[in-house]
Amino acid sequence: MTFESLGLKKELLKAIEEKGYTTPSPIQEKAIPVILKGNDVLASAQTGTGKTAGFTLPILQIITDTKNPKFRPIRALILTPTRELAAQIYDNVRDYSKRVNIKSTVIFGGVKPKKQIAAIRNGVDVLVATPGRLLDLHDQKALSLKRVDILILDEADRMLDMGFVRDIKKIIALLPNQRQNLLFSATFSKEIKKLAQGILTNPSLVEAAPENTTAEMVTQKIYRVPKSRKAAMVIELISKGNWDQVLIFTRTKHGANRLAEKLQKKDISSAAIHGNKSQSARTKALKGFKENSIRVLVATDIAARGLDIPLLPHVINYELPNIPEDYVHRIGRTGRAGASGEAISLVSREELEYVKSIEKLLQQKLKIVELEGFDLTPTEQSQQNRSSTKKPKSSQSNKPKRNFGRKKKSNDTKENNPKSTKNRRNNNKRRFKKGPRKDNG
Structure with missing residues (x-):
């Protein structure tokens, strides 16, 4: 044709x-x-x-x-x-x-x-x-x-x-x-x-393609990483990989600004683009990114559609979107017009439910990889595993009740229980010390 x-x-x-x-x-x-x-x-x-x-x-x-x-x-x-x-x-x-x-x-x-x-x-x-x-x-x-x-x-x-x-x-x-x-x-x-x-x-x-499919030329990866170490991982990936053109998605405008500032401090030229930016600032940032004078563009979902960057090699989901369809649009910025591309998602323990929703939409499992120096500690690994396989708390209703239905108060100890033998004797002594009842007749 x-x-x-x-x-x-x-x-x-x-x-x-x-x-x-x-x-x-x-x-x-x-x-x-x-x-x-x-x-x-x-x-x-x-x-x-x-x-x-x-x-x-x-x-x-x-x-x-x-x-x-x-x-x-x-x-x-x-x-x-x-x-x-x-x-x-x-x-x-x-x-x-x-x-x-x-x-x-x-x-x-x-x-x-x-x-x-x-x-x-x-x-x-x-x-x-x-x-x-x-x-x-x-x-x-x-x-x-x-x-x-x-x-x-x-x-x-x-x-x-x-x-x-x-x-x-x-x-x-x-x-x-x-x-x-x-x-x-x-x-x-x-x-x-x-x-x-x-x-x-x-x-x-x-x-032209099944609904909600992603480009075949896009390689998708997941890095499991604590939220507090995401910025460090982004810097490591870009610096060690010597990546020249990277589009990063955050969930919030403030998050985009903060990440762009952190990258600038590490001498990685970057700019943020979101709804609070003026149109001239957004146009300038996008132009600089396309012309490679800006190495990293940090964006909210306002840029998930409408950004056409020829041969964009890398997209990073700094935070996963809470709407799975938005994941499709984000990573669709790479792998365009038959070119290959890479989409990386940094996933914290709190975002594992989003991964499940995305995998259900795509009808495929996303590949989980590790980055040297960013391995989860045993505690972090255990926390993430628990989050991904949460079970409902077991019911206490089947346990035998030893108090025959009476709720025992937390301070109902031997020392302050009025029915204990010691306290019963003390109460009797106090009763006899009161003296004869007054005759009010």
């Missing part, structure tokens, strides 16, 4: 060639012909398999074939959950549309809207947007969605996880009833299927 056999225009084929691609990926092979026919699509593919090109190429061809050169309303709307993913998709749209007369732009929060509004007013065929900023600009009457022919929801499951379902419904209400709808997601859930039923009309189901 070739891109040419999929029915794409020569201008797009030239752009694909310049990107260095020669053979379509499974998701591209299955999705592109269906989209070109004008069908609604419900597509599932593991991260890093070329989903973006799978919908970008056909919509560019559709718009090119039906474009009015004098009038440029928004014809295709691509909704995505994060700023980084929006920027990445826009880069793809721009690269693939170099040889066709298509204008595109991207809008997202965290930056002033003035330039975004100016770009839209100059005419835009393809708009890439995050839901919040799109609704903000619509409320300001800076854009109209009345002429949208194609709606694309990318990473739809992540949008639901981030609470965008209401915004999505508001946006859909602003669109024409007659349109083509494409819903792309790395995973399918009940919520996704419910959303799809309300948007898609007789959709073609496209699946």
